[in-house]
Amino acid sequence: MDSASFLRVDRVEVGYGRTTVLDGLSLSVAKGEFVALLGSSGCGKTTLLRTIAGFASPRSGTVSLAGEDITALSPDRRGMALVFQSYALWPHMSVAANIGYGLKLRRLARAEIARRVADVMAMLGLDGLGERRPSELSGGQRQRVALGRALAVSPEILLLDEPLSNLDARVRLSVRQEIRQLQKRLGITAVHVTHDREEAMVMADRIVILDRGRIAQQGTPEAVYNRPASAFVAAFMGAENVLPLTVAVTGERITVAAGAANAAAVLPRDGRPLASGPVEARFRAEAARLEAGRAAPCEGFADFFGTVRGVSYPGGLWRHVVSIGERDILVDAAAATPPGTAVTVRVPAEHLFLFGPAPEPALPHSRPPAPSSGRAG
Template identity: 55%
Template structure:
């Protein structure tokens, strides 16, 4: 998305340092009004620093932050018109639900009767009606996080920032709240930036995903685009394509010939990089076949099953091919030590020239 004065949030060449250590290296990102963005990355990649700098809790050492065209890089947090949800809930333990949800309104001098009316409206949206006078210490984790969300929404922000707010919840409540937050965001129309290290959470909630690596943006795009078309080995691996395989691709009269260390060469008529490449693939891309199978458009690697687990709904196998080991998802039951052909459809592999690739074979 191009930078625009109409963007709800426009971050341009943002730099942040902690002392002499640079944490963000010229990050640029434009967020449209009403858009839900997920910033995804591993610990230490700079995603929370980016969020907190947008909020005003960290000072930028360079670059610009504009909200609807207004430069706020030197504006204090309380004057940026945003609300924030934290991982730790950050609720006042001595206050009731009403006190917590209405806290921001009270700071803004809203009359008591109006606070109660607005809090009641928010609690109804969050299925918390009737809990106004209950202390937050008497609530479940999911209810506390709903109270934290209610406090953020009560001030009717145009922008909501979410700093891994669901990571402390159990799986069932986490999935429930994902859906509730997304539904409320669509209904109320606020702009949201959600920081998470959970790939599934980002994929299911966001309109666009921002993948960060070492203080820089590695890729921005719709969840399906980033998942299906990673722009680099790092993004491919981060999005789950952790198996890697070295290939030698050479031009041929009909297209290319793909040569593998084990198995037969395969002719292929699609445009792919020529030379030494590394293929990245997810375990559900591979399948188990006969070791002698020949299937157009697929590499068949002869190997042996060395491990089998059942996480539910399918089996996950470890397949040894020579000295290398790969993980493969398959719905069928196979015996340990069984010889198999690991089938890899070439169209489903993410291929990167070895000058760009960083990984070896996944073990």
């Protein structure tokens, strides 16, 4: 068996009624790898997790684990454990009973259950809380109990369905680090669903971005962040500033034509699959520099001309709303520039993402109606 295919989803199609949610999707996960499924609501990430877990049945395609086809196996026979967003703890049971619940279902001896529960509680910092009920715990503690219940059964794969979304920001930061450190220490294979870009970046070995039931891009956090493959991925990874440009592509050079709101520039092609003509330029607020007036041209930068319309302080940096042509963009800077100031927004070539015209949007994917039998119903 290929070590990169410990868990394999092969050309899976999943739908509800006539609507297709996963559209021939394939994904491989290596043993011990932490993969984050990232995407907006409705992209199919939770359906993919449920299909891996066995709670959703594919219309076609297969799911395999360690080379064995498990597509038809029930969830309890897959060697996986799922941690839910809602914790899903039994309110009438103690912490110890909740953690040991899966072991009790497997009919382990009482002494063995007690030993494993004690080990898990010690590992998760829950010592002394064994007799408490979930209602007597904080949100972070309840999440650790849910995680402990999953780990107690020694799963081959840990599935995480937005387990941190119910926690407040401070607790979420600490718990996600704990989960990541624990996953590394135990060598567990993990698949984590989230809509939080930062959470995926800091926790995962690999990010898989889904869009309308297909994989839009996958790779290391650094690769997906710095080399988005499409305008959709760039926007999802924070490059929400959008400005139009016209370019001429010659060999390894991209020549940007001067426009009413931008200077001429020559940029390296850097492997970008572009053709000459109109393009969409995207960049992040923190990637640009703000200079008063019209700055002198500088090699390796794209310059846009605009006017500051507003300034705010979200913390750490000053955020500027800059009007460029008919569009407003955001630029972060260490110092505030007053509204009304004419400025140059300067973007380094490596942080400027260029994309050709978007393809025509596909029609919603649905199954055709069944042919008529010719008989009255």
